Amino acid sequence: MRYDKELYAKHLQGMVRFPTVSNADPEKVDWETFLGLHKYLEETYPLVHKTLTKEVFGKVGLLYHWKGTGKSGKLPLMLTAHQDVVPEGDHSMWKYPPYEGVIAEGCVWGRGSSDCKSNILAYMEALEGMIADGFVPDYDIYLGFGYNEEIMGGPGAAGTILVDLLKSRGVEIGLELDEGGGIDQQGGQYVAQIYPAEKGYADFEFSMKDPGGHSSQPGEHSSLGIIGKTACILEENVLPQRLTKPAIDQMKAMAPFMEGELAQLFKDPEANWEALKSILAQNRTYNAMTRTTTAVTMMKGSDQANILPERSWLVINNRLLTGDTIESLQAFYESIVPEGVEVKLLKGHNMPEVSSIESEEYKLLHSIVEKKYPGITMMPSLLLGGTDARYFSDICPTHSVYRFTGMRRFNSKSGGAHQVNERTDIDVLEDDVEFYVELFKAYGSAQ
Template structure:
């Protein structure tokens, strides 16, 4: 196979162009503007003509994409699915952006804009790689699927609006297709001493916490703010917020977080912290104090609860007869949607109406012994011949969770070798993707796809 020549400027331009389509998802599908999705898809068809002439494309739901690259059937490997999502989160306060969020500005070695790192860069990596492989006459000996959802950022939307990734999973099941593996967005290979580990590391997401939005509602007597009374819904909501803040789920050690920190401990430069990780069972009181100071690490050790939305009166001088909050929870393995709801009932003031708006239980942990898991770090051997690999049970949610049942090998991994601050501003302002990191993506898949079928 001819050597792949990285065209960094071209890749940056392609990413810049797809960033310029404001493919924002909303909780209610009826509120979404799908024209930017369709325009972006048209751009991808023009930019990657070999891919679109060769692969079979299906539209799933309103704007989901499912591609099939049919193989020769010579390999015994089961089909591989590569996933990403087309949608992005809203941009927030425009005045805080250095460059307009949908400008796709290329400057200072970065592509700037909403979706640059989360996760349109992944779609570009897939398509650049496959376009190249087709150009040199490669045809896989097994089937390859590409699945690009349109409502990942809203976890499938509100009740009644289904996840487009879930629709893809249903299509696969209806056709009796079992996958050999799935790779979605997630962690990555990283340099610069990630998490205190000396040298380069490869972090692979092998599972993800559950997700739940619960609405807590109090009803009572409203009235005029000139004559307030203590027992009103807003007071109860305030008490509920304090109860949630003051009664967090206790920390606990799971097989997932125990293994992850044991592996980190063996490779960390900071030996004091390494010894704490390695002996967390015996030094649990110290470990809990450490977790209290590190919210990211703490999230791996308990189900989190965060009040994110409030609603009361529509007017400043009116006491509402109904007040509500939404608490977003990320569930640790062994906690469930039902058990978290019961916990909330046990800590907030009586009289609450608690309703699950949407959610899913924690995902199973994928195999740490599959061929695909072992192949992922090998794709970076030209950079690091013996890069340590760390399994990560992830705090955020991805579309990959819907593929549970189609394969035991569901991995959350970005194909980029991250050296700097790529991904800065994810879900916030000034989101960007470093071009030198971006160009490592196609190379990863150009190596992986032929190797997987051997």
């Protein structure tokens, strides 16, 4: 198969030009833009659309299926990604317009260029090239492209719709891959950071009602004053630090690349837990690895300075570890907030199942990256954010749901996901396509 990074860049440019922004309010989404992207994919990858069946699920989700020969006996391979992107923000802050897909300075620039239309590109380019070469899989292949991943679920989540559809057809998955992870360098050595787990998610609203009135005649506390006090209480009562298996595995994998005291402590996190706790709490990333986090993110009172608010509210975002649940969080919050403050779950889910790092599928991923990067270290890690991969644990009996791509991440040219000047280095596109080509070839023969 011939790899062509310039062609890949051109095709990614075309995808970026569709501003597929998701919104928690479906009425505010331009669904026609998503349909435009669908048509572009059909035109750009004719062999994929001729060979695989395609159907639309939910609003504008895409499900592709390639029925293999079945000779391998393997459960299907599932690759997922999301079509939607986050809002682009202030256009004046972008070096190049966010939806033109400008190719400059060795990168494709624009919203979605890295998160995560580059994943869609890699899957489709790999399949288009392999079909042209006459490849036929001995197992089934599924591609699933959601459309509201960036709003983190809730009613109408595309991931739920897709998994329910597959369940209704009796489909089980042998390996599921989604965004996240990739090839890094640490201390001059190659590292494959792979995420067998991701944290749960919850948005809670804290609100208080009050008669309101004119600001010239305030009471002792306004409702916003009480809500402000609530924010302080929440920040002063964070959930305790805990060690979980994903964090333990990650620290042990990181130990050889660390220096000083942490290098020794990470070798055995359980034995060194008391010494580690205070150190980890001072680092945002390590802190988030070892506790359910609480972040006060939104607050509102009245619409004008001289009006006492009749209802004030704040919203916090939690990222949950195993052992904490949405139900336990709500009970805890109700026990510590001031009287009269109502606690309401807006949306959320508990931490999904942690996938195996002993499975044949995990070992297969290791063998593929080892072939390209001899001596590479696999670094299982806990994803602090979220992906659509979380929905697939229920239909993956091999416990092989991972967030990983074959893309090089030690190149400083790429970056900016969810920020201005999001871009992807053209050189890494070829690596990602090659990874999926090797995966499609090897999966059917893996034991």
